[in-house]
Amino acid sequence: MRRALGRGWGRGVRAWVAGGAVLLLAIPMVVPFLYMVSTSLMDEFEALRSPPALLPAHVQWGNYPAALTALPFGRFFLNTAIFAGCVVVGQVATSATAAYAFARLRFPGRDRLFLAYLSVLMVPAIVLLIPRFLFINALGWVDSYAGLISTELVSVWGIFLLRQFFQTIPRDLEDAARLDGAGEWAIFWRVVLPLSRPALATLAVFAFVDQWKNFLWPLIATRSTEMGVVEVGLAAFHGLYYANWPYQMAAAVTAVVPLLLVFFAAQRYFMRGIQLTGLK
Template structure:
């Protein structure tokens, strides 16, 4: 009993340490510029300036950044769920020459840092004429080696007897994938969807390099526009950061059960 109490105290302390940056961000977003730059800093604002949030929309085209981010995030997520599940179904259920070699080659992509292939990708997209378009923001993120691996491991745990029964009933390969595999893989699909949404929503380096105009900016790049060369308006910067964080917090609050279930089930799949 004592050990459990100590563990809970340790976890509560760790959670408090992790939430301090977020609380400081909210507090700073409600301060005036002078108070935000005050030394020593104040924990709570002396004068609560809710106008900082409206000033964000007046300073930059924040709604446009939000819309661009939603379009990119939804497009990447839906494409990954479909394409990665198709590839995972092939590796988990089909037999074809070089299957293991191709799968290892796909997994090897996980060992390559994205920064290494950034310049070659930029050169390719420049030749395609996709720079500063949604094509550059969406198409390269439509497939994920991690997604293929995650779903393949889950698909392999689904009994093959279901496939055989469906085949005897005249079901095609795509029918097995669509009517048998996907309905039984909801936890894994939810986990991949959440991971993809988080990665796409928080992506900064790729949109920064691949876009030039303000109309194509996403939230992560748009918020960085508040950082000046000599001075930064931290209350506006933090207000924009809070508004960009809220959708992810809401998603995690309502979908954390599916995320934990999807990850936990991976540990019992062969």
């Protein structure tokens, strides 16, 4: 009896210690965001006070509509949603089909070709900006959705992630489907993809976050305000209101909200995908 109580007490202590460690790690990540929200509700001069105020003396809800109407942020959010949404669909589709080929199909040079794909990860993304721009410029796609989206539709990291997950799926399921007369496409569509929802959700969340906060490529690929995205709009907004920190923080908080909504909507699949897509 005493041993059982001792073991239970020990597990409780370990749980408290683990929870405290997680809390200590979470505080440095959460505090800046909370201070950003607090600053967005301050008066313009209150945010410049020394020492800085932690909470607003009088909540200024009007900072949000004032900041979001100073530039066409509605258009920026629409462009970013279209951009990120199309890229997510494209990356999930191309990554899933390529990953299945590398994980399950047998063809000459498969492993060497996969290593060649992985070698692209070592190339700095900024090196590819000029070739990508020349490509869309030659097609007349500068300052258009086609130019903004087309060169982002393939993710080498996504192919690698899904390939590792596909390799964990038992081959017995595929063999059983083949005995029932299913071809490769039917196996991929009806067997592999339904079992891969956590990994697909993980890739979709990462792709959406990556494109939502994409700044450099939209800055190069677009020229007009009508084709601007959120990150480019925030940079322009900073230049206009460089001394008005509450307005800047209000715009930044609004830009973060869609990311939080996407994460919470896909949280169950996302966390499951993180657990299952270990590198083998």
